[in-house]
Amino acid sequence: MHLVIVGNGVAGITCALEVRARDPSCRITVISGETDHFFSRTALMYAFMDRLQRPELEPYERRVYDEKRIDRVRDWVVDLDAGARCLTLQSGKSMTYDKLVLALGARPRTGGWDGLAAVKDGLVNFVSMQDLDACERLAPLAKRAVVVGGGLIGIELVECLVHFRIPVTFLVREPWYWPVALGLEESELVAAQLLHHGVDVRFGDGLATIQTDAAGRVNGVTTTANHALPCELLGICIGVQPAIDRLRSFKSQPALAKGVLVNELLETSLPEVWACGDCAEIQFTGGRMLNETIWYSAKRQGRLVAENVLGKSARYNPPIFFNSSKFFEMEFTTVGDVMNQPDGTPSIYRRHPTRNVSQRIVHNGKRVLGFNMLGSRWNHEVLQQWIVDARSPEFVTAHLKDAQFDVEFGRFPLSAMQETSIPLKGCWGPT
Amino acid sequence: MITPTLLGRLHHDVTHRGVTAWIVSALLIGFYILLYFTEELVPVAQAMGLDGKWTLYGLLYTVAMVGGGAWVIFKYRHNRYQVIRTLVVVGVQVSFGFSIPLLLKFLQQPEFYFSYFWPLKIEYFYPDQILKFPTPFIIWTVLFGVLLSPLLGVFLGKRWYCSWVCGCGGLANTFGEPWRHLSDKSSTSWRIEKVTIHTVLIIALLSTALAVLSAVLPQSAEVQRLSSSFRTYYGLVVGMVLSGVVGTGLYPIGGTRVWCRFFCPMAALQGLVQKVGRYRIKVKEDMCISCGLCSTYCEMGIDVRSYAQANQSFTRASCVGCGLCAEVCPRGVLRLENVRAASARLPILQ
Numbered sequence: 001m002h003l004v005i006v007g008n009g010v011a012g013i014t015c016a017l018e019v020r021a022r023d024p025s026c027r028i029t030v031i032s033g034e035t036d037h038f039f040s041r042t043a044l045m046y047a048f049m050d051r052l053q054r055p056e057l058e059p060y061e062r063r064v065y066d067e068k069r070i071d072r073v074r075d076w077v078v079d080l081d082a083g084a085r086c087l088t089l090q091s092g093k094s095m096t097y098d099k100l101v102l103a104l105g106a107r108p109r110t111g112g113w114d115g116l117a118a119v120k121d122g123l124v125n126f127v128s129m130q131d132l133d134a135c136e137r138l139a140p141l142a143k144r145a146v147v148v149g150g151g152l153i154g155i156e157l158v159e160c161l162v163h164f165r166i167p168v169t170f171l172v173r174e175p176w177y178w179p180v181a182l183g184l185e186e187s188e189l190v191a192a193q194l195l196h197h198g199v200d201v202r203f204g205d206g207l208a209t210i211q212t213d214a215a216g217r218v219n220g221v222t223t224t225a226n227h228a229l230p231c232e233l234l235g236i237c238i239g240v241q242p243a244i245d246r247l248r249s250f251k252s253q254p255a256l257a258k259g260v261l262v263n264e265l266l267e268t269s270l271p272e273v274w275a276c277g278d279c280a281e282i283q284f285t286g287g288r289m290l291n292e293t294i295w296y297s298a299k300r301q302g303r304l305v306a307e308n309v310l311g312k313s314a315r316y317n318p319p320i321f322f323n324s325s326k327f328f329e330m331e332f333t334t335v336g337d338v339m340n341q342p343d344g345t346p347s348i349y350r351r352h353p354t355r356n357v358s359q360r361i362v363h364n365g366k367r368v369l370g371f372n373m374l375g376s377r378w379n380h381e382v383l384q385q386w387i388v389d390a391r392s393p394e395f396v397t398a399h400l401k402d403a404q405f406d407v408e409f410g411r412f413p414l415s416a417m418q419e420t421s422i423p424l425k426g427c428w429g430p431t
Numbered sequence: 432m433i434t435p436t437l438l439g440r441l442h443h444d445v446t447h448r449g450v451t452a453w454i455v456s457a458l459l460i461g462f463y464i465l466l467y468f469t470e471e472l473v474p475v476a477q478a479m480g481l482d483g484k485w486t487l488y489g490l491l492y493t494v495a496m497v498g499g500g501a502w503v504i505f506k507y508r509h510n511r512y513q514v515i516r517t518l519v520v521v522g523v524q525v526s527f528g529f530s531i532p533l534l535l536k537f538l539q540q541p542e543f544y545f546s547y548f549w550p551l552k553i554e555y556f557y558p559d560q561i562l563k564f565p566t567p568f569i570i571w572t573v574l575f576g577v578l579l580s581p582l583l584g585v586f587l588g589k590r591w592y593c594s595w596v597c598g599c600g601g602l603a604n605t606f607g608e609p610w611r612h613l614s615d616k617s618s619t620s621w622r623i624e625k626v627t628i629h630t631v632l633i634i635a636l637l638s639t640a641l642a643v644l645s646a647v648l649p650q651s652a653e654v655q656r657l658s659s660s661f662r663t664y665y666g667l668v669v670g671m672v673l674s675g676v677v678g679t680g681l682y683p684i685g686g687t688r689v690w691c692r693f694f695c696p697m698a699a700l701q702g703l704v705q706k707v708g709r710y711r712i713k714v715k716e717d718m719c720i721s722c723g724l725c726s727t728y729c730e731m732g733i734d735v736r737s738y739a740q741a742n743q744s745f746t747r748a749s750c751v752g753c754g755l756c757a758e759v760c761p762r763g764v765l766r767l768e769n770v771r772a773a774s775a776r777l778p779i780l781q
Binding site for chain 2: 061333
């Protein structure tokens with residue numbers, strides 16, 4: 001059996017290793033046009049800041065690919081013939097498969113700004129190795145920078161630019177930072193952190209036009225509030241979307257929605273073709289659609305596809321949502337549904353009087369629904385369990401210390417927290 | 432890697448095996464050669480009013496640890512494990528590692544180090560040496576060597592010694608901080624390390640056994656001769672070359688724990704204890720983003736990421752519990768704990 005995986009990101013490589021662990025004999029080929037070896041996209045910021053060197057971005061020793069007999073092909077797939085079970089590569093070669101896994105990943109979202117077409121240099125999205133190259137080339141020359149987009153990648157790029165003491169303006173279209181995940185109160189703590197580091201953060205303002213010099217290098221932007229901002233480095237970090245554009249020109253196209261449409265078994269509409277990771281959009285029985293762009297979901301989906309490629313019929317069942325992040329020095333853990341609630345949903349908000357530490361417990365009066373924990377470490381496994389067990393907000397606040405995950409001697413003192421009750425309010429109204 | 436300023440370039444060069452790193456390493460190695468194999472430093476010590484080159488060395492060592500310790504405490508001031516651990520390990524060096532032995536000498540007592548134990552301080556189990564000590568010192572050395580060291584290792588892991596007490600580890604974690612990421616992370620290094628460290632341990636045990644045997648059989652010339660030559664070579668190769676010249680001299684090239692990782696018999700013994708003890712690094716389920724900071728900043732060359740991304744809490748014999756993996760993790764995935772040991776196979780390679 002020849003398994004071909006398109007994409008050497010975390011979904012593709014996890015799938016390859018899992019297939020090998022379960023089947024010592026089949027032939028496995030991974031095709032990627034981006035890099036020779038799987039690297040951790042999430043660590044780009046640390047490479048940019050010189051805390052990691054390029055080889056350290058690779059999660060597996062290179063000998064693993066030989067030992068596990070995973071063939072790597074550096075090429076782009078340009079056509080798929082599902083009837084002949086054959087791929088055409090950019091180099092002109094063709095490759096046949098018995099089973100095919102699409103792990104195409106995502107590409108940065110873009111917009112229709114005036115002046116975009118003229119840009120040849122100075123614009124980065126900070127999601128690819130090529131972006132890292134561009135950042136390292138541009139940063140020493142940039143006198144000012146503008147970063148567009150109030151999410152995780154945006155704030156990571158801002159942190160890197162602050163590290164290099166490049167004055168940076170952070171344009172956040174929404175009225176507060178990352179409203180899909182953070183309440184107004186948490187986002188104010190993050191904003192305070194940004195101001196503390198000298199970031200010129202502007203809420204409710206976005207990108208309108210991009211100015212370039214004669215050579216096509218970015219030299220400034222105008223915002224929707226009509227402010228002119230000179231800059232030599234423009235970061236556009238307004239999210240990602242499934243990288244499915246290439247598929248549209250293929251002879252055999254899998255059914256597409258926002259991403260590659262798959263069922264709960266992660267099967268596409270084509271025979272013997274699966275999809276997983278950022279590119280897959282799952283349609284559950286009952287019609288619910290899900291496109292996850294999270295590191296752990298890509299791993300879980302990759303493992304599940306590995307089982308199904310080898311003949312099982314495992315259904316994808318996402319866990320209670322969780323995620324973590326770090327905004328400069330502030331650590332953030334979220335579990336369950338926090339902001340995805342109707343306006344007015346009760347929440348217990350606990351804030352330390354002097355330090356940038358907060359906890360939010362969202363509940364419906366009877367049981368807890370979600371947690372937003374900022375500024376100290378938490379064990380999401382315990383918080384998840386409390387949601388599964390439908391624990392009451394009283395039980396949770398009384399046992400909160402059981403979920404702390406701070407270093408030894410460094411357990412954050414919860415007794416100093418000041419507790420208030422704040423009904424949730426999203427910035428877009430009820431969802 | 433970008434280096435916008437001259438200072439930035441210099442910093443990168445000295446911390447990433449550039450020309451300056453090789454120069455610093457050559458200077459350190461030169462210093463150790465002068466110290467161990469010549470008497471050149473004696474006049475320097477005397478000019479400073481010190482009684483000999485070893486007191487000068489102790490002073491320099493302690494100053495390097497205090498200076499480096501102050502920097503480390505500032506750098507990790509938000510992390511109480513790092514602050515407390517650094518205060519303790521520097522405090523132990525200043526007192527037990529330097530002042531108290533000096534004071535004992537001043538009081539006409541034998542120069543005794545309360546913070547070094549057998550088999551690291553191997554002569555503390557050589558009967559002809561130990562029996563010269565006052566009784567309280569003998570009790571101390573035997574109590575720790577055979578009973579308290581292993582017991583503490585079972586409950587706390589080897590970190591109680593390697594990261595909280597030991598001067599070698601203390602220097603690595605203070606003065607050596609800029610080079611901690613240089614340790615080799617490959618599985619090949621792990622295989623080599625297992626052979627070398629256990630070889631030194633076996634030789635240390637043999638050397639001790641011969642010393643005891645020669646004390647029991649003073650009439651056997653053969654045993655006397657064998658024991659004495661074992662002792663001399665052990666002191667030369669392990670004590671001087673491996674722990675001094677290689678161990679510290681190679682900081683800017685091979686990272687800070689070359690001695691602790693590949694050669695130290697105390698670390699080997701404590702590592703075996705650690706494997707059956709309670710210490711472990713807990714990994715939170717599915718939270719790792721495989722960024723690699725934990726592996727990069729592990730001074731013992733443990734590929735921490737391979738466990739973290741496989742959701743596997745683990746205990747590795749070599750882990751000295753410095754806690755830097757948990758400190759640098761941007762997703763708060765790791766925590767040092769004293770619960771119970773889990774397995775430690777590299778998840779992908781085996």
